[in-house]
Amino acid sequence: xxxxxxxxxxxxxxxxxxxxxxxxxxxxxxxxxxxxxxxxxxxxxxxxxxxxxxxxxxxxxxxxxxxxxxxxxxxxxxxxxxxxxxxxxxxxxxxxxxxxxxxxxxxxxxxxxxxxxxxxxxxxxxxxxxxxxxxxxxxxxxxxxxxxxxxxxxxxxxxxxxxxxxxxxxxxxxxxxxxxxxxxxxxxxxxxxxxxxxxxxxxxxxxxxxxxxxxxxxxxxxxxxxxxxxxxxxxxxxxxxxxxxxxxxxxxxxxxxxxxxxxxxxxxxxxxxxxxxxxxxxxxxxxxxxxxxxxxxxxxxxxxxxxxxxxxxxxxxxxxxxxxxxxxxxxxxxxxxxxxxxxxxxxxxxxxxxxxxxxxxxx
Amino acid sequence: xxxxxxxxxxxxxxxxxxxxxxxxxxxxxxxxxxxxxxxxxxxxxxxxxxxxxxxxxxxxxxxxxxxxxxxxxxxxxxxxxxxxxxxxxxxxxxxxxxxxxxxxxxxxxxxxxxxxxxxxxxxxxxxxxxxxxxxxxxxxxxxxxxxxxxxxxxxxxxxxxxxxxxxxxxxxxxxxxxxxxxxxxxxxxxxxxxxxxxxxxxxxxxxxxxxxxxxxxxxxxx
Numbered sequence: 202x203x204x205x206x207x208x209x210x211x212x213x214x215x216x217x218x219x220x221x222x223x224x225x226x227x228x229x230x231x232x233x234x235x236x237x238x239x240x241x242x243x244x245x246x247x248x249x250x251x252x253x254x255x256x257x258x259x260x261x262x263x264x265x266x267x268x269x270x271x272x273x274x275x276x277x278x279x280x281x282x283x284x285x286x287x288x289x290x291x292x293x294x295x296x297x298x299x300x301x302x303x304x305x306x307x308x309x310x311x312x313x314x315x316x317x318x319x320x321x322x323x324x325x326x327x328x329x330x331x332x333x334x335x336x337x338x339x340x341x342x343x344x345x346x347x348x349x350x351x352x353x354x355x356x357x358x359x360x361x362x363x364x365x366x367x368x369x370x371x372x373x374x375x376x377x378x379x380x381x382x383x384x385x386x387x388x389x390x391x392x393x394x395x396x397x398x399x400x401x402x403x404x405x406x407x408x409x410x411x412x413x414x415x416x417x418x419x420x421x422x423x424x425x426x427x428x429x430x431x432x433x434x435x436x437x438x439x440x441x442x443x444x445x446x447x448x449x450x451x452x453x454x455x456x457x458x459x460x461x462x463x464x465x466x467x468x469x470x471x472x473x474x475x476x477x478x479x480x481x482x483x484x485x486x487x488x489x490x491x492x493x494x495x496x497x498x499x500x501x502x503x504x505x506x507x508x509x510x511x512x513x514x515x516x517x518x519x520x521x522x523x524x525x526x527x528x529x530x531x532x533x534x535x536x537x538x539x540x541x542x543x544x545x546x547x548x549x550x551x552x553x554x555x556x557x558x559x560x561x562x563x564x
Numbered sequence: 565x566x567x568x569x570x571x572x573x574x575x576x577x578x579x580x581x582x583x584x585x586x587x588x589x590x591x592x593x594x595x596x597x598x599x600x601x602x603x604x605x606x607x608x609x610x611x612x613x614x615x616x617x618x619x620x621x622x623x624x625x626x627x628x629x630x631x632x633x634x635x636x637x638x639x640x641x642x643x644x645x646x647x648x649x650x651x652x653x654x655x656x657x658x659x660x661x662x663x664x665x666x667x668x669x670x671x672x673x674x675x676x677x678x679x680x681x682x683x684x685x686x687x688x689x690x691x692x693x694x695x696x697x698x699x700x701x702x703x704x705x706x707x708x709x710x711x712x713x714x715x716x717x718x719x720x721x722x723x724x725x726x727x728x729x730x731x732x733x734x735x736x737x738x739x740x741x742x743x744x745x746x747x748x749x750x751x752x753x754x755x756x757x758x759x760x761x762x763x764x765x766x767x768x769x770x771x772x773x774x775x776x777x778x779x780x781x782x783x784x785x786x
Contacts (some may be wrong), residue, residue, distance in 0.1 A: 493640065494647075512647050513657045522624070522649035523640040526633060545641040553643020 202314060205307040212293070215318050217241050218286025219277035220260065221268035223324070229560055230324045231266055232315065233275040234332030234339035235448045237383050237464050238404075238456055240283040243275040244268065249359075249455045258272060258539055264547040270327060270560065276318055278311040278339070280464050291459045295500070301387035306463060308471045316350070317554050328558055329551060331355035333536035335464070341511065344492070344500035345473055345484040353549065353554040358536045359496045360483055360507035361514070362472040367502060371465040374403030379459045387459055400458040401449030408448045413499040413532035417441060434496065474514075480512035491521040491557070495536070495543065495552040498526060502533040523550060585615050589723075589759045590777055594669060594693050594711030597751060597781045598622050602664035602753065605629070607651045607681075611641035616719070627663075629654060652676045655684035663689040670777075672696040672738075673729040682745055686784050692747070695779040700734030700772040704759065719776055735772045742782060751781035 202210050210353050218241040223230060223510050233256065240247070244254040244261045260266045260273055261274075277285035280303070295302075319327070322378050330351055331341045337359025344354045362373075378384055381399025385392045394442035421441040425431070428438065437443040477483035492515055496508035515522040529535045535542065555561050587595075591614045598604060602624050602748035604613050609628030610666055612635075618624045619709070639646035647654075652675050656746055666689035675681045685692040697719040698704075701772065706713040714724040722729065733741070735754065749776045754762045754775025762775060771778070 242782075265756075355695045388759070420762075491645065513654075516647075516657045516662075517659055519659060519662045521645045522647060523645050525640045526648055528633065542637055546637060549643045551639035553691065556643070 202277045202317065204304050204308070204310050206304045207401045207534040208304045208308075210279070210286070210304060213279065213286035213314070214284070214290070214503040215276050215286075215314055217274055217318060218243065218245060219275075219295055220244055220273040221271055223272040224560075225324075226559075227324055228326070229328050230319075230322075230326075231265070232327050232330040232343070233260060233270040233273060233341075234311075234315075234319065234330065234336035235336040236332070236336045237276065237407075237462075237468065238452070239336065240281065241275045241277045242283075245271070249257060249454070250451070254315055256537060258537075259544065259547065264299035265544045265551065266329075266331065271551075274318070274324075276463070278335075279314045280306045280311070280460060280467060282460040284287070287370075287457065288463055288531045293462055295438075296412070298390040300390065300459060303459070303463065305466055305470075306516040307467050308338045308342050309346060311467065312339050312346055315339070315343075316347055319350070326350050326352060328560065329353040329355060329554060331404070331547075332359075333357035334359055334533065335468050337503075338468065341473055341484075342471075344490050345476070348485075348488045348490065351488075351490045352558055353491045353493070353550070355493050355495070355550065356508075356511065357543075358497055358500050358508075359511075359534055360503050361382070361474060361484070361511055363469050365505075366467045370407065370502075371469055373406055375462050375465060376394075377402040377406070378462060381458075384458060389458070395457045397450075397451075397453045400453050400456065400461060401446075404456075405445040405449040409447060411532055411534040413530055415499060415530040416532050420444075420529065423483050437494065452557070481510065482517035485515055485520050486520040488515075488518060488520050491554055492523065492544070493523060494524040495546060496524075496526045497531070497533070497540075498528045499530045500535065507552070515529075569625065569761050587613070589697065589761070590695050590755055590779060591617055592644065592667065593753050593755075593761065593779045594667060594695060595621055597691075597693055597779070598624060598665050598749075602632075603627075603662075605663045605666045605786050607643075607655070607660070607666060607668045608674070608684070609639060609646055609669075610635050612644045612668065614640055614646050614648060614669055615639070616642065622723075651681050655665045655681065656687060658684075658688045661690065662688055663706065665689050665691045665693055665724075667693045669693075669695050670697065670710055673699075673733065675731060677733050677739060678749060679688050679731070679745060682747070686745075686747055686782065691750075692782040694738070694778060694782065696733065696738065696755070697777050698772065698775045699732040700736060700771050701757075701776045703776075705773075717776075735778045738778070739768070741781070747782045748785045749780060749781050750779060 277283045280287045288299045292299045337356035341357040378399035381396035383394040383395035384460040424440045426440045426443040496505040510522045595653040604624045604626045606628040615626045629649040658728040704715040754771040757776045
């Protein structure tokens with residue numbers, strides 16, 4: 202595969218999971234694109250954490266993305282660390298882990314690889330492609346790169362470009378990893394070290410951006426952790442500190458530090474308009490797909506204004522678009538959580554699209 | 565300018581507030597003005613009743629804009645292509661000639677800039693369909709004249725201080741706006757207080773007095 206960076210990545214491997222059955226017409230395939238730290242285990246138990254799939258409220262039998270009606274495919278993105286080729290994979294030229302010799306990848310590269318997977322699976326056209334955050338970026342890229350292969354698209358809590366603020370947060374995370382002496386210039390796998398502290402701090406910082414002030418206050422307030430009074434030390438006195446430390450530590454168990462560098466970089470580089478002479482509407486020129494754009498009121502990482510810009514571009518391209526903003530105080534992470542209105546909207550959108558696609562009666 | 569001849573006045577619908585299928589008569593009238601299979605934008609589409617009616621009876625490719633978040637989310641959950649947006653600010657995002665019909669159903673009086681909205685409608689669409697409550701209706705006039713307060717009717721149920729309706733107009737006013745903007749009035753129907761189309765080939769002053777609401781089909785003057 203030829204990458205945007207101008208180099209060849211081959212051979213490469215994609216790890217993916219499927220759920221449900223492909224119908225005879227091959228018209229019910231749904232591609233789920235995962236977010237920065239997600240993976241292919243969208244609706245099945247994670248092999249490392251033993252936790253439920255990351256979008257089990259959305260995907261599964263009887264769920265809005267109903268695996269009894271649709272054939273769901275969820276691949277691990279290129280550059281990640283759950284089986285798809287990434288910086289922790291072995292470089293065939295050296296026989297050693299790639300590390301920082303792994304080429305920088307883009308959202309478009311991820312989508313290119315997914316298109317090759319679909320070719321391999323014999324799926325010409327997707328009934329829908331859905332995802333939130335970095336997954337939503339892939340959804341938009343799918344619509345722009347392969348308009349004839351996308352019947353409907355569900356970009357959730359995302360944007361057509363990463364804002365300066367978002368790049369800034371990512372840079373803090375990357376610097377935390379690189380500042381960890383265990384990182385060893387990205388060669389930690391060869392030197393049998395692991396930049397756990399750096400990656401944990403990166404995760405802690407990022408995790409704050411996924412929540413909201415209101416959600417943090419509701420969940421933790423200024424409550425102390427297992428103590429009545431402050432200890433006048435730098436222990437995790439506050440519940441919120443303890444929570445973040447736990448988030449950081451548990452993340453390290455399942456994620457590769459270099460993958461975190463590469464995937465955050467891919468998000469930073471994403472700018473769909475820039476690929477189309479700076480005019481976003483051109484990215485969706487004559488797209489036949491129907492879109493359902495969804496944002497959340499308290500998401501300050503990918504605020505509603507970003508979704509509105511997507512909708513404006515789609516309108517300018519005369520695309521068929523629905524757009525809903527959901528009221529919640531749960532911040533960016535709301536797309537992964539129990540939001541009944543989100544489920545009703547996705548279900549309704551897919552039902553309508555399914556009718557137009559001629560799905561339903563047969564499955 | 566073109567004035568409507570009496571032959572243009574459509575009085576074909578039967579005289580009940582709800583048509584046979586249970587839909588509102590004013591919506592049925594709008595529906596009958598739309599060609600089959602057309603591409604339609606419903607501005608201020610509420611809970612999507614008109615869009616649903618249009619897609620069921622006219623097989624249109626329908627889109628909607630709605631200001632209220634509840635309305636939008638209800639529409640999207642029904643599978644309708646509706647976005648949250650404001651007629652006053654968001655119509656400028658659409659390219660010229662994107663639609664066959666742009667519909668403003670019972671929303672004109674709630675816009676901040678009715679003239680600009682109308683101009684955008686006829687830029688985006690080849691035709692515009694506008695329905696609105698007639699502020700020249702005799703009941704409205706009577707309330708102001710004899711009761712001395714801002715009128716409240718079935719069509720206009722709000723108190724003056726919390727109404728979304730900030731630009732009331734009469735049928736006469738609306739015709740003047742059409743003239744000012746330079747659009748062609750292809751068809752017009754007035755409905756009486758019971759929701760029935762006025763079946764008389766009446767002069768405009770009569771409509772303006774007895775029509776509780778009106779539906780206009782407009783097109784660009786080329």
